[in-house]
Amino acid sequence: MPSDEWYREEYKGREDELISSQEILDRTGYTRGAVSKWKSRHEDMPETVCKKWRSPESSAGRGHGAFDFYWVRTEMEPFLAVRLELAQVHRKPEDRDERYHIVCARLRESDARVRWIVERETNLKTELTKLREEREQLQHRSVDDRRFVAAYERERESSAIKEEA
Numbered sequence: 001m002p003s004d005e006w007y008r009e010e011y012k013g014r015e016d017e018l019i020s021s022q023e024i025l026d027r028t029g030y031t032r033g034a035v036s037k038w039k040s041r042h043e044d045m046p047e048t049v050c051k052k053w054r055s056p057e058s059s060a061g062r063g064h065g066a067f068d069f070y071w072v073r074t075e076m077e078p079f080l081a082v083r084l085e086l087a088q089v090h091r092k093p094e095d096r097d098e099r100y101h102i103v104c105a106r107l108r109e110s111d112a113r114v115r116w117i118v119e120r121e122t123n124l125k126t127e128l129t130k131l132r133e134e135r136e137q138l139q140h141r142s143v144d145d146r147r148f149v150a151a152y153e154r155e156r157e158s159s160a161i162k163e164e165a
Helices: 021-028 031-043 073-089 095-163
Strands: 017-020 051-055 067-072
Touching: 017 021, 017 073, 021 031, 021 067, 021 073, 067 073
Parallel strands: none
Antiparallel strands: 017 067, 051 067
16 A cells, blocks of 8 residues: 655644545535646645545545545635635526536437447347357358368369379
């Protein structure tokens, strides 16, 4: 199991002062991807304190990922407040309604496409089974045909030798 990585040693043993990426996700509704992008897009994002690896028991029901990043809570909370405030400013009810209709349409299209793919897979499986059966029959018949051709050619060769003699 990998060990925890500390980037700001002064916070070792002061874990109660830290906020984890998972806690940020739970509190804000943002995704791991969004939090990850903040690091490269926002110069005012606080420095990461550490990366702690999760045990399999602690990750149950906590999303994907093998570790959590941690920040100083008092540094991260003002940054989160700004992010959440900006999200509210840019989120109008009509935008949510429009997005709802777009997502519903996309879901209908996706569901229809999945049904088509499942039907196509079923048809291809059936066709593949038939092709395999046909190939096996041809291979078996080919063995018999090759034997016949070899025997016939031997017989013709033998007849030709007898006629010459």
